[in-house]
Amino acid sequence: MLRIVIAVLGLIFATLAQAETPDPANWQAVLEEAKGETVYFHAWGGEPRINDYIAWAGAELEERHGVKVVHVKVADAAEVVAKVIAEKAAGREAGGAVDLVWINGENFAALKRAGLLLDRPWARQLPNYAYVDEAGKPTVLSDFTVPTDGLEAPWGMAKLVFFHDTARLADPPRSMEALLRWAKANPGRFTYPQPPDFLGSTFLKQALYELAPDPSVLQAPVSEAAFEDETKPLFAFLDELSPHLWRSGRAYPQNYGAMRRLLADGEVDISFAFNPADASSAIANGELPQTVRSFVPEAGSIANTHFVAIPFNATAKAGAMVLADFFMSPEAQARKQDPEIWGDPTVLDIEALPREDRARFAALDLGIATLPPEELGKALPEPHPSWMERLEKEWARRYGAGQ
Amino acid sequence: MGAPLRSRAIAGSEGAATRRGGSRLVLFPAAIFALLVGPVAAGLLGAALPAFGYLPVIGAERLSLAPFEALFAMPGIWRSSLISLAAGLGTTFVAFLIVAAFIAGWHGTRLFRRLARLVSPLLAVPHAAAAFGLAFLIAPSGLLLRAVSPWPSGFERPPDWLIVHDTAGLAMMAGLIVKEIPFLFLMALAALPQAEAVPRLKAARALGYGRMAGFAFAVLPALYRQLRLPVFAVIAYASSVVDVALILGPTLPAPLAVRILEWQADPDLSLRSVAAAGALLQLAVTGAAILLWLALERLLAGLAMAAMAAGWRFRADEPLRCLAAAAMGLAVFLVLAGIAALALWSVAGLWTFPNLLPAGFTLSAWSRLGEALAVPLANALLIAALSSALAVALALGALEYEVRAGVTPTVRALVALYLPLLVPQIAFLFGLDILFIALRLDGRLVAVVLSHLVFVFPYVLLSLADPWRAFDPRYRQMATGLGRSADAFFWRVRLPMLARPVLTAAAIGFAVSIALYLPTILIGAGRWPTVTTEAVALSAGGDPRAIGATALLQALLPFIGFALAGLLPALLFRRRAAMRAVA
Numbered sequence: 001m002l003r004i005v006i007a008v009l010g011l012i013f014a015t016l017a018q019a020e021t022p023d024p025a026n027w028q029a030v031l032e033e034a035k036g037e038t039v040y041f042h043a044w045g046g047e048p049r050i051n052d053y054i055a056w057a058g059a060e061l062e063e064r065h066g067v068k069v070v071h072v073k074v075a076d077a078a079e080v081v082a083k084v085i086a087e088k089a090a091g092r093e094a095g096g097a098v099d100l101v102w103i104n105g106e107n108f109a110a111l112k113r114a115g116l117l118l119d120r121p122w123a124r125q126l127p128n129y130a131y132v133d134e135a136g137k138p139t140v141l142s143d144f145t146v147p148t149d150g151l152e153a154p155w156g157m158a159k160l161v162f163f164h165d166t167a168r169l170a171d172p173p174r175s176m177e178a179l180l181r182w183a184k185a186n187p188g189r190f191t192y193p194q195p196p197d198f199l200g201s202t203f204l205k206q207a208l209y210e211l212a213p214d215p216s217v218l219q220a221p222v223s224e225a226a227f228e229d230e231t232k233p234l235f236a237f238l239d240e241l242s243p244h245l246w247r248s249g250r251a252y253p254q255n256y257g258a259m260r261r262l263l264a265d266g267e268v269d270i271s272f273a274f275n276p277a278d279a280s281s282a283i284a285n286g287e288l289p290q291t292v293r294s295f296v297p298e299a300g301s302i303a304n305t306h307f308v309a310i311p312f313n314a315t316a317k318a319g320a321m322v323l324a325d326f327f328m329s330p331e332a333q334a335r336k337q338d339p340e341i342w343g344d345p346t347v348l349d350i351e352a353l354p355r356e357d358r359a360r361f362a363a364l365d366l367g368i369a370t371l372p373p374e375e376l377g378k379a380l381p382e383p384h385p386s387w388m389e390r391l392e393k394e395w396a397r398r399y400g401a402g403q
Numbered sequence: 404m405g406a407p408l409r410s411r412a413i414a415g416s417e418g419a420a421t422r423r424g425g426s427r428l429v430l431f432p433a434a435i436f437a438l439l440v441g442p443v444a445a446g447l448l449g450a451a452l453p454a455f456g457y458l459p460v461i462g463a464e465r466l467s468l469a470p471f472e473a474l475f476a477m478p479g480i481w482r483s484s485l486i487s488l489a490a491g492l493g494t495t496f497v498a499f500l501i502v503a504a505f506i507a508g509w510h511g512t513r514l515f516r517r518l519a520r521l522v523s524p525l526l527a528v529p530h531a532a533a534a535f536g537l538a539f540l541i542a543p544s545g546l547l548l549r550a551v552s553p554w555p556s557g558f559e560r561p562p563d564w565l566i567v568h569d570t571a572g573l574a575m576m577a578g579l580i581v582k583e584i585p586f587l588f589l590m591a592l593a594a595l596p597q598a599e600a601v602p603r604l605k606a607a608r609a610l611g612y613g614r615m616a617g618f619a620f621a622v623l624p625a626l627y628r629q630l631r632l633p634v635f636a637v638i639a640y641a642s643s644v645v646d647v648a649l650i651l652g653p654t655l656p657a658p659l660a661v662r663i664l665e666w667q668a669d670p671d672l673s674l675r676s677v678a679a680a681g682a683l684l685q686l687a688v689t690g691a692a693i694l695l696w697l698a699l700e701r702l703l704a705g706l707a708m709a710a711m712a713a714g715w716r717f718r719a720d721e722p723l724r725c726l727a728a729a730a731m732g733l734a735v736f737l738v739l740a741g742i743a744a745l746a747l748w749s750v751a752g753l754w755t756f757p758n759l760l761p762a763g764f765t766l767s768a769w770s771r772l773g774e775a776l777a778v779p780l781a782n783a784l785l786i787a788a789l790s791s792a793l794a795v796a797l798a799l800g801a802l803e804y805e806v807r808a809g810v811t812p813t814v815r816a817l818v819a820l821y822l823p824l825l826v827p828q829i830a831f832l833f834g835l836d837i838l839f840i841a842l843r844l845d846g847r848l849v850a851v852v853l854s855h856l857v858f859v860f861p862y863v864l865l866s867l868a869d870p871w872r873a874f875d876p877r878y879r880q881m882a883t884g885l886g887r888s889a890d891a892f893f894w895r896v897r898l899p900m901l902a903r904p905v906l907t908a909a910a911i912g913f914a915v916s917i918a919l920y921l922p923t924i925l926i927g928a929g930r931w932p933t934v935t936t937e938a939v940a941l942s943a944g945g946d947p948r949a950i951g952a953t954a955l956l957q958a959l960l961p962f963i964g965f966a967l968a969g970l971l972p973a974l975l976f977r978r979r980a981a982m983r984a985v986a
Contacts (some may be wrong), residue, residue: 072929257945401479
């Protein structure tokens with residue numbers, strides 16, 4: 001029954017609405033078309049600082065280009081994926097609810113695989129894309145190894161950085177082996193968010209990189225044999241570590257916010273985040289004590305890029321492109337990198353920028369607990385998303401059902 | 404008792420006179436059918452079809468049992484189900500026990516009236532807010548332990564105790580119990596006038612029964628009959644709860660509903676069919692909890708009969724009375740202290756353990772909230788007012804039709820309408836969303852209100868149906884005898900006399916609507932941000948200041964609703980002395 005209804009409705013809508021997709025190569029036309037549009041930008045709304053930044057961008061866009069931006073604050077990007085899938089199921093090929101979505105990794109891979117994104121390389125034709133650092137930041141082209149193909153526009157960089165409270169722990173462990181030794185000597189003082197929380201899964205991937213016999217295999221889709229070989233040391237490590245974790249590994253913090261609070265309360269001594277400026281911002285905000293500092297693992301740490309993408313049936317495609325382009329502008333990127341505002345590193349090649357734009361970045365004070373870029377260490381690429389799915393499943397099997 | 408005889412006599416004598424009025428009222432069940440059955444059916448279909456492998460968007464088009472195989476292969480799935488079952492039964496049992504014992508021990512006393520006034524507003528506190536408050540209190544880094552640290556406890560740092568997120572789910576059950584006590588208590592208060600408590604209690608006391616035993620034997624059976632649906636709703640809620648479980652519940656493994664949500668939210672789209680199968684398992688778990696409860700009912704009734712037959716009077720119930728008051732008081736204290744903790748956190752600067760007070764205060768969380776709040780506030784009020792008013796009107800019409808036409812089953816046949824409360828929201832909403840998109844209504848106010856109605860109506864009907872049915876039919880005989888029409892009787896006697904339960908139902912509906920997150924964001928397509936969608940999105944970041952501020956704000960709106968529901972009867976009855984006594 002449902003199928004018939006859907007099919008019939010699909011037919012109706014298919015004939016009703018087939019709007020032309022704006023062509024970013026003709027930017028003036030895009031700006032014309034965007035004028036007066038309202039862009040519904042669906043983005044995680046869990047961080048007031050980020051919400052404020054998006055509100056600023058929206059106000060600027062309205063003033064400069066007459067494009068109105070509504071930030072639809074969601075608790076999880078998966079809700080947006082669900083919305084787009086439901087629209088696809090109901091046959092809505094145009095006039096969709098989501099114009100632009102903040103996305104990366106598995107969610108992008110899922111939408112791309114299901115063909116639910118605007119299917120042309122619009123992002124690389126945006127004017128401000130010219131400054132994007134493709135050579136220095138290869139993850140702007142491959143999102144968790146999945147080629148972006150211009151289906152999403154890079155917005156910011158992320159790199160796994162660890163934090164320790166120097167008041168309690170002067171010399172933090174800088175490798176997984178050292179962490180294990182330290183945890184055994186200091187039981188209950190370390191934990192990680194419970195996978196499949198993305199930060200918890202990232203910790204697993206970081207450990208996997210450090211412990212796997214041949215990390216280069218992680219760039220290809222996972223196979224049973226490779227998974228067996230590469231994760232054996234990881235799970236031996238986790239088996240040994242778990243009893244010495246916070247709450248003896250019988251509970252885990254559910255997300256990054258919960259883990260940051262554990263560090264603030266002195267329940268744990270080490271925390272980590274995907275934003276190198278996070279500790280500085282949190283100190284400024286009274287969420288962490290002044291004594292917290294950053295460090296990175298000796299072997300380098302996982303780095304990736306986060307993006308904005310346009311669903312296949314977006315209503316305000318031109319407006320969405322204008323917003324994505326503005327997000328990539330040197331002005332917006334420099335503001336975003338300011339830890340007072342957000343502290344999210346830029347996707348641009350600062351050296352290639354015109355002088356006054358370079359000055360914007362040079363003027364930034366990165367904050368008391370932020371490592372300068374040259375001390376951030378090597379960037380390890382994200383493994384193929386299939387590794388993450390497989391890792392999360394295996395983690396749930398071994399530790400997720402209680403022992 | 405003579406109740407069945409009585410009502411049959413009335414149906415016989417009045418049937419002809421009321422049939423005319425009844426035929427017009429048939430529009431109400433029809434409207435309920437049109438407005439609710441469609442969405443519910445679409446939602447259930449959306450939840451059930453993928454469970455059997457049908458979800459064409461992700462390329463699943465062949466019916467199979469594979470989703471169930473995958474579901475039962477999930478690690479810890481039985482343990483998750485067991486936790487949900489235990490939470491459903493345990494929460495309901497303890498909450499009901501405390502409420503019943505307190506009413507039994509203290510009905511008619513000053514303490515009772517005081518606490519009644521205190522408890523009702525607690526119902527306005529959203530579950531998530533109460534749970535966060537409790538967590539801020541009882542966690543190893545929480546306020547209770549800070550109060551005794553570093554002296555006399557000796558803790559310089561929070562101890563590594565598994566209190567919140569404990570694997571047995573005790574913290575979660577505690578969080579649910581303190582929130583369900585106000586609900587059951589308020590439902591009981593609304594039903595008490597119909598249970599003829601005072602004369603029955605007098606009779607029991609005259610026969611030498613203790614206060615509590617007299618209540619349990621003479622009043623509770625009549626009261627419980629009216630409380631049964633709310634009790635079932637508590638079982639359903641507690642066995643399928645998500646937000647409280649996320650905040651306080653076990654995580655290794657999590658209760659079933661939380662795991663379903665995780666599968667539904669997984670970027671691996673094939674897990675959506677597992678989530679759908681899980682939703683059906685959730686239905687079975689909740690159903691099993693209700694069946695077990697029915698068995699428990701029989702057992703307790705049997706025990707009570709045996710005790711009565713043995714002639715026990717249970718006169719020495721003073722310790723038990725005190726225990727009941729203490730338990731009730733503790734529940735109220737935990738919620739209130741939790742709210743105080745939320746309030747403190749919402750303005751706290753850096754606040755490290757073991758400091759009992761923050762090192763500094765800041766209004767940053769509040770000013771951030773305040774800036775962009777006008778629209779979400781107006782939206783929340785509009786949607787809640789429309790959906791609760793519509794729900795109350797529909798429920799009143801349907802119940803009145805049922806009474807006049809003498810057809811009890813109309814409402815009972817609508818039991819399917821309770822299913823939205825049992826099926827995990829995200830699975831259910833997927834089908835609902837498709838329906839509204841297909842009707843080109845998603846993102847419009849009417850769709851948001853209708854989707855809220857799906858969740859609001861069951862609670863409204865639930866809290867209204869039993870007091871309505873228990874309304875003494877002799878009033879009607881008198882009115883008819885005095886030549887009043889059925890309509891006049893409805894407007895001038897029944898509605899005013901039942902004003903308290905009606906207003907309570909409206910306030911509950913209002914509170915339910917205010918708290919809805921997923922329908923608002925999904926069906927509303929982000930076009931109708933409310934206080935709750937902002938609050939939930941913000942609390943996803945885990946900052947206790949944001950959580951404190953938004954949770955308080957979220958509690959404020961329903962609180963206004965309940966305050967009105969509490970004040971209006973006093974206003975309405977200012978010239979009806981007898982009603983004031985009942986109220």
